[in-house]
Amino acid sequence: QKKHTCPYCSAEFTTxxxxxxxxxxxxxxxxxxxxxxxxxxxxxxELKRHTKLHAQER
Incomplete structure (x- = not known):
């Protein structure tokens, strides 16, 4: 399977x-x-998850 490698930290991914x-x-x-x-x-x-916090504050 092809590996996709991060050029910054060498982490490898399958897709x-x-x-x-x-x-x-x-x-x-x-x-x-x-x-x-x-x-x-x-x-x-991440923004959507954060926005739910504001909804819970109400």
Whole structure:
């Protein structure tokens, strides 16, 4: 099976999709912003999980 290797830390993945997701951990960009508290996230699912915390506060 092909290995997809991270050029930054040599982590290996069986799919390109998983490598692509992993590469975000090395990127400093955080394009997803919480409208309630302005916290920033690298991944949309992280923002969605965080947003649920604000919903529980109500």
């Amino acid at each position: 390109y999709h998983n490598l692509k997701s992993h590469l975000l951990t090395h990127n400093q960009d955080k394009p997803y912003v919480c409208i309630s508290c302005q916290a920033r996230f690298r991944r949309l699912h």
